[in-house]
Amino acid sequence: MAEISHRKARTIIAKTLAKGREMELKPLSVVVLDSGGHVKAFEREDGAAPGRFDIARAKAYGAIMLGMGGQAQMARAEAQAYFMNAVNGVYDGKVIPVPGGILVQDKRGNTIGAVGVTGDTSDNDAEAGMAGIEAAGLAGQP
Template sequence: MITLKKARSIIKAALSKGAEAGLNPLSVAVLDAGGHLIAFERSDGASPGRFDIARGKAYGCLMLGLGGDAIQKRAEAQPTFTDAMNGLYGGRFVPVRGGVLVRDGRGRVLGAVGVTGDTSDNDAVAAVAGIEAAGFTAEA
């Protein structure tokens, strides 16, 4: 499971990666396997609406069991499916990169991380950095 301590570690490493890379202010949400928020933090200067975006990126990954890369590709190829899923999940699903599944060493999904604030590709890089720094496996 992702403990609060591990969630904070993920956030710290993701924000550090963003700062090192000179990215725009990032916001990071860490969810458990059931889609419940464990921890969230936004950098100074990040807009307040970033909470919902970060959570939505992670939530979509959990609900579909896919990383953000696969979800974004599916959204581009099958927008009707993505729209239906977003309706099914009450609009809480953001189908772009930056949502990353967190897996343990045996491949089990423990939760997901959503990062927002820069390009979706850069958001995903920061999320992966945070997850790996905490000792988990990332599925972007």
């Protein structure tokens, strides 16, 4: 099974944070999970609230466990709230179905992990995360 490398995870984080600064976003927190939902790397900018790790992880965890990015999860939650409530029951409340949770794929289209970004608006979080993923030479499903 293809996995995201530590080097690619660090690149994603560095470039996501750089994009956030370029966009003048609030301080961000970024987590990269492997394809099994385990933390590969995490960073929280100075000034970001300490609870942001859990939010970033929940955004990414939903993406990897459901095989869909945060935008698709949010659409599903709006259309079928009962489904996302059930999912959160299955995953012990560890899913936040909003933009900023991004499924990561390699050049062959294999899912190799997920990124969770939090700190600004969910849409801005997703935009910064996509920039980080693309800078690492990978593809994302926001």
